[in-house]
Amino acid sequence: MQLTDLRTPCVLVDRVRLERNIDRMQAAADARKVRLRPHAKTHKSPDIARVQTGRGAVGICCAKLGEAEVFARAGLADIRLPYPLHFSNADRLLALQDLAMLSFIVDDLEVARGWSSALHAAGSRVDVLVKVDVGFHRCGIDPDAEGAAALVARVAELPGLRFRGLLSHAGHAYGATSEHETAAMAATERRLLTTLAERVRALGVEVEEISVGSTPTARFSLQQDDITELRPGNYVYYDRTQVALGSATWDDCALTVLARVVSRPAPDRVILDSGSKTLTNDVARGSGETRGFGAVLEDLESTAPDPALVIERLSEEHANVRDSAGTRTLVPGDLVRIVPNHSCVVSNLVDRVYVVDGMRVEDELDVEARGRIT
Amino acid sequence: MQLTDLRTPCVLVDRVRLERNIDRMQAAADARKVRLRPHAKTHKSPDIARVQTGRGAVGICCAKLGEAEVFARAGLADIRLPYPLHFSNADRLLALQDLAMLSFIVDDLEVARGWSSALHAAGSRVDVLVKVDVGFHRCGIDPDAEGAAALVARVAELPGLRFRGLLSHAGHAYGATSEHETAAMAATERRLLTTLAERVRALGVEVEEISVGSTPTARFSLQQDDITELRPGNYVYYDRTQVALGSATWDDCALTVLARVVSRPAPDRVILDSGSKTLTNDVARGSGETRGFGAVLEDLESTAPDPALVIERLSEEHANVRDSAGTRTLVPGDLVRIVPNHSCVVSNLVDRVYVVDGMRVEDELDVEARGRIT
Numbered sequence: 001m002q003l004t005d006l007r008t009p010c011v012l013v014d015r016v017r018l019e020r021n022i023d024r025m026q027a028a029a030d031a032r033k034v035r036l037r038p039h040a041k042t043h044k045s046p047d048i049a050r051v052q053t054g055r056g057a058v059g060i061c062c063a064k065l066g067e068a069e070v071f072a073r074a075g076l077a078d079i080r081l082p083y084p085l086h087f088s089n090a091d092r093l094l095a096l097q098d099l100a101m102l103s104f105i106v107d108d109l110e111v112a113r114g115w116s117s118a119l120h121a122a123g124s125r126v127d128v129l130v131k132v133d134v135g136f137h138r139c140g141i142d143p144d145a146e147g148a149a150a151l152v153a154r155v156a157e158l159p160g161l162r163f164r165g166l167l168s169h170a171g172h173a174y175g176a177t178s179e180h181e182t183a184a185m186a187a188t189e190r191r192l193l194t195t196l197a198e199r200v201r202a203l204g205v206e207v208e209e210i211s212v213g214s215t216p217t218a219r220f221s222l223q224q225d226d227i228t229e230l231r232p233g234n235y236v237y238y239d240r241t242q243v244a245l246g247s248a249t250w251d252d253c254a255l256t257v258l259a260r261v262v263s264r265p266a267p268d269r270v271i272l273d274s275g276s277k278t279l280t281n282d283v284a285r286g287s288g289e290t291r292g293f294g295a296v297l298e299d300l301e302s303t304a305p306d307p308a309l310v311i312e313r314l315s316e317e318h319a320n321v322r323d324s325a326g327t328r329t330l331v332p333g334d335l336v337r338i339v340p341n342h343s344c345v346v347s348n349l350v351d352r353v354y355v356v357d358g359m360r361v362e363d364e365l366d367v368e369a370r371g372r373i374t
Numbered sequence: 375m376q377l378t379d380l381r382t383p384c385v386l387v388d389r390v391r392l393e394r395n396i397d398r399m400q401a402a403a404d405a406r407k408v409r410l411r412p413h414a415k416t417h418k419s420p421d422i423a424r425v426q427t428g429r430g431a432v433g434i435c436c437a438k439l440g441e442a443e444v445f446a447r448a449g450l451a452d453i454r455l456p457y458p459l460h461f462s463n464a465d466r467l468l469a470l471q472d473l474a475m476l477s478f479i480v481d482d483l484e485v486a487r488g489w490s491s492a493l494h495a496a497g498s499r500v501d502v503l504v505k506v507d508v509g510f511h512r513c514g515i516d517p518d519a520e521g522a523a524a525l526v527a528r529v530a531e532l533p534g535l536r537f538r539g540l541l542s543h544a545g546h547a548y549g550a551t552s553e554h555e556t557a558a559m560a561a562t563e564r565r566l567l568t569t570l571a572e573r574v575r576a577l578g579v580e581v582e583e584i585s586v587g588s589t590p591t592a593r594f595s596l597q598q599d600d601i602t603e604l605r606p607g608n609y610v611y612y613d614r615t616q617v618a619l620g621s622a623t624w625d626d627c628a629l630t631v632l633a634r635v636v637s638r639p640a641p642d643r644v645i646l647d648s649g650s651k652t653l654t655n656d657v658a659r660g661s662g663e664t665r666g667f668g669a670v671l672e673d674l675e676s677t678a679p680d681p682a683l684v685i686e687r688l689s690e691e692h693a694n695v696r697d698s699a700g701t702r703t704l705v706p707g708d709l710v711r712i713v714p715n716h717s718c719v720v721s722n723l724v725d726r727v728y729v730v731d732g733m734r735v736e737d738e739l740d741v742e743a744r745g746r747i748t
Contacts, residue, residue: 007463007748008748009747009748010747010748041690041691063690063691064647064691083636083691084636084637084645084706085636086634086636086647086706086707087707088634088707089381107637107639108637108638108639108706110705110706111706111707114707133639137639137640137643137694138637138639138645138687138689138692138694139636139637139639139645139692140637140639141639142639142640171689260460260462262457262458262459262460262513263458263481263482263512263513263514264482265481265482265507265511265512265513265514265515265516266511266516269511271458271512271513273438273460273747273748274747276654276656276719277719277722277745277747278747280650280654280655281654281655281656281657282650282655283655313512315512315545316415316437316718316719316722317415317437317438317457317747318512318513320511320512331484332458332460332482332484332485333460333461333462333485333488344690345650345651345690348651348690348723349722349723349745349747350745350747351745371651371723371724371725373383373384373647373648373651373652373691373723373724374381374382374383374384374647
């Protein structure tokens with residue numbers, strides 16, 4: 001089967017690039033003796049997770065227990081949830097423990113106590129890390145706060161929990177406007193984590209793990225000492241944002257959307273069948289040319305965007321593309337290939353992706369953990 | 375079962391408001407003797423579509439053949455696709471004809487010819503309308519163009535197609551900044567359609583249908599003569615955008631997201647478990663207060679937003695809420711209810727919604743046509 005035989009729109013994954021991305025990140029982590037634990041949210045596929053662990057990843061990450069349930073049932077044996085799970089989900093976590101080694105994070109002493117009670121009462125003990133805010137200002141304890149080390153120490157002594165270390169996510173690196181800024185964010189992250197770890201150790205508490213994870217900072221975190229674990233997710237597919245952030249080249253982008261021209265109502269306007277139900281309204285981050293809702297490639301076999309085509313607007317089932325050059329004569333029925341702004345959210349919208357090699361469709365892959373939001 | 379028993383995040387549909395919204399739009403259409411043909415993209419549920427047809431809707435609309443396949447197999451007998459389908463899908467349309475009466479739109483003579491050949495060769499004849507651009511500048515022919523009426527007449531004489539009339543979507547009404555502007559858009563829409571219809575009739579072609587459809591313009595279109603069909607979709611649920619556009623009140627909003635506080639890392643910052651995988655990054659349209667990714671209600675039983683809480687930022691599984699007043703002491707584990715910016719895209723993210731009456735959970739409803747993008 002060829003690309004041209006597929007119903008559109010649909011999501012394509014280039015197998016060669018996918019495997020190259022997996023191998024390259026694994027090799028970089030191995031060279032530094034850092035444990036790689038990819039976040040599975042990007043692909044949501046146990047098949048791809050098994051490729052990652054097969055090449056050396058120590059396990060995977062999931063955001064929610066619903067995702068962990070899918071991966072644990074598919075045989076993934078070591079699953080970390082870098083998410084501030086609430087203890088009202090203790091029954092679900094306990095039910096999964098027979099299938100996989102689980103760990104999660106806390107950033108609140110009351111929540112940690114709730115987990116401690118529930119797990120201890122069930123005769124269980126689960127690995128836990130304390131989430132540290134290193135500048136993204138989402139979850140996490142403030143590492144500069146006076147009581148930060150004491151809070152970690154109190155978590156570490158709770159029954160039912162086995163304290164493993166500190167964990168952070170430099171999500172603010174998606175707002176970096178230069179490589180220099182991204183590098184500085186990774187350096188600050190390391191400093192905040194190691195400084196807090198030393199304060200915790202001074203209280204007599206062992207800190208075995210320093211876990212960081214974000215694709216834009218990964219290459220800089222790998223140049224630093226003291227990091228024990230890396231948790232990038234997006235690197236399997238990359239996307240337009242990662243190219244704009246300098247994490248990848250266009251040739252690394254393994255996930256694309258295949259779309260069809262359905263209307264050509266004006267010389268400068270092309271309408272595609274890929275709307276926000278396929279591409280999402282996520283905007284591109286990073287520097288340089290980031291207008292529009294994805295980059296339309298020059299042709300089906302190219303990896304280079306056509307600068308004349310800008311996806312200006314999405315409806316749910318339509319993309320309005322401005323064709324400023326008019327050098328391409330796209331007409332209804334023609335196919336185009338798009339690198340989306342954000343690949344993780346695109347794979348969450350489809351039940352399956354098509355694995356391709358060049359123009360050939362090799363396989364279909366179920367996005368088994370799609371939509372597992374709880 | 376009560377709301378408080380549900381895993382979060384999840385999508386709630388208030389049954390009383392849903393039925394009231396359906397009844398009110400049906401009554402308004404009936405009073406004007408306009409045929410109501412709701413767009414099913416908002417709910418994607420055959421069960422809700424059957425409520426709509428049971429109350430008097432003449433049929434439904436679907437955007438893509440994949441949606442039509444779900445609704446036709448569920449027994450919906452009259453399905454219109456106001457989408458510029460490409461004739462490479464002729465096999466799928468022909469296969470559905472045994473199950474339902476289908477119709478679709480064209481806005482391109484070459485595409486119409488492609489459909490004509492495919493349908494005529496199969497011994498079939500399918501209802502078709504010509505899509506007219508009334509200002510949204512997405513699909514549709516330019517009604518002011520010199521050859522517009524002649525193009526419609528040429529479509530009308532193609533074998534395999536049964537020309538029914540003209541169809542438009544005033545999607546630009548989502549950009550209106552006042553009721554007056556919305557009313558003017560509806561008036562322009564009617565004028566463009568009826569003027570073109572007269573020109574087509576002058577060529578000896580019958581124009582039986584003048585079909586318009588968008589929830590913001592619906593109440594104004596219903597005050598006009600010559601409209602034969604109304605195709606609103608969003609009115610079943612409404613959302614924050616419709617309130618900002620004056621199409622609905624907060625008390626009409628039937629779809630809400632139930633979310634849980636998972637972290638409270640700072641006095642002014644609350645983190646919820648409903649990220650872009652639940653709320654989407656769609657922004658609110660309309661005038662007034664439209665900052666943020668949804669309106670957090672005062673409490674679980676209120677329909678009024680809490681002005682102190684702004685959903686400033688979404689990650690895939692987190693919402694960053696700024697609590698400017700600090701008057702509510704939300705802590706991890708607490709539940710909140712959110713009116714999303716755009717209800718259609720929210721229901722597309724979940725496999726099921728929970729039908730509620732007040733705090734009581736009455737039923738689960740599968741979103742059967744979720745993710746049918748082809």
